[in-house]
Amino acid sequence: MPAPLITGWGKCLPPAVLSNTDLEALTDTTDDWISTRTGMKERRVSHVETSDLAAAAGREALAAAGLDPEGLDLVIVATCTPDRLVPSAAALVQQKVGATRAAAMDLNAACSGFIYGLAVADQMIRAGAVRRVLLIGAEKLHFFLDFSDRATSVLFGDGAGAVVLEEAGEDGGLLAFELGADGTAAEILCIPQSGTEGFPGTERRARVQMEGPTVFRRAVEAMGDSALRVLEKAGLGLDEVDLFIPHQANLRIIEATARRLGLDASRVMVNLAAYGNTSAASIPIALAEALEQGRVRPGALLVLAAFGGGLTWAAAAY
Ligand code: COA
Numbered sequence: 001m002p003a004p005l006i007t008g009w010g011k012c013l014p015p016a017v018l019s020n021t022d023l024e025a026l027t028d029t030t031d032d033w034i035s036t037r038t039g040m041k042e043r044r045v046s047h048v049e050t051s052d053l054a055a056a057a058g059r060e061a062l063a064a065a066g067l068d069p070e071g072l073d074l075v076i077v078a079t080c081t082p083d084r085l086v087p088s089a090a091a092l093v094q095q096k097v098g099a100t101r102a103a104a105m106d107l108n109a110a111c112s113g114f115i116y117g118l119a120v121a122d123q124m125i126r127a128g129a130v131r132r133v134l135l136i137g138a139e140k141l142h143f144f145l146d147f148s149d150r151a152t153s154v155l156f157g158d159g160a161g162a163v164v165l166e167e168a169g170e171d172g173g174l175l176a177f178e179l180g181a182d183g184t185a186a187e188i189l190c191i192p193q194s195g196t197e198g199f200p201g202t203e204r205r206a207r208v209q210m211e212g213p214t215v216f217r218r219a220v221e222a223m224g225d226s227a228l229r230v231l232e233k234a235g236l237g238l239d240e241v242d243l244f245i246p247h248q249a250n251l252r253i254i255e256a257t258a259r260r261l262g263l264d265a266s267r268v269m270v271n272l273a274a275y276g277n278t279s280a281a282s283i284p285i286a287l288a289e290a291l292e293q294g295r296v297r298p299g300a301l302l303v304l305a306a307f308g309g310g311l312t313w314a315a316a317a318y
Contacts, residue, residue, distance in 0.1 A: 004122050004165045004167055005165065005173045009060075009162065009164075009287060010059065011289070020041055026153070027147055034154045041274065042275075043156065046142070050139060053139075054089055054138035062134065070099070071132055074103045075102045076105060078108075078109065078280040079138050080110050088104060088106040089106050090104035090106050093134075093136065102134070109179075110309035114304075115283065115304055116312070135163050140158045146207040156279070177314070178314060180313045182311045185214075186311070222313035223257045236301065241263065242301050243296060243303075244268045249272070271286050279308065283304055304316045
């Protein structure tokens, strides 16, 4: 069975920058607090919708793969901030990129969404159901932030990252993955009143709520443990990992996870200073930048790990 491979990648970061200093004017915070507690310096804010960011990243990935959009069989958008509940962001992307033959669906596993999508796309290709998939992580998170709440508003940003996966007839690709969830911890990171339980009304929007320190602890455990389990499933050791690409939620979470795994900074991809936490978009954006920076050589072993609302977590050895 030919291994599905990533044959193209792309990203879209909206040009408007919201710096830590800008946030000082919006909420009771300081550049120093945000920098030292999170590692973030700035994030992007989008004036267009999630599907626009997703389509821009998707077009770049298609160009990199040298693939016409009509060649796609499936578009998956991993997002928890779609333009609308119906139609899916993926259906809007299908139309925007001209993927006329493709099925389209959104996937919501919060910040773990891209790795969940990678597993779904890989397994559908291996099953022979589809041959070419455009997988995008895209978010417009600032819409769901309360800029008077300093505990959440400083952490998140907007953006999109995309990959094309194709049946490639070679070895490699996704060697092992793990997807996990603990719904009993749903309330520690959520956006209440953003669905059938109701909406806050026209004066207010639904807002991200989070128990930061609890999420922090769970994140370090979940990302470290699931990364170890996927390596074990793949029959590989930590010494063979070329690059660890974790979800970009907090530099201290990444450093604590890397310490648990015994990985030094040269083997860990970090770009959150520029973008903050872009949820499902964070890993594909980091992957695209690692590729652009020449940090991913042919045959490299990548380990991806994420956690997010749900709680969900996921890891992949690729
Ligand atoms: N600016 C200034 N002070 C702030 C602040 C901000 N933006 N946010 C919180 N504080 C204050 C708190 O009020 C608290 O003050 P107090 O000691 O007077 O009560 C103090 O800083 C420490 O707060 P705490 O929440 O314990 O800080 P922390 O070191 O745990 O850092 C987070 C807070 C949110 C950065 C951290 O817990 C975190 O990153 N958690 C995970 C979040 C995450 O990854 N979410 C997304 C998951 S996908």
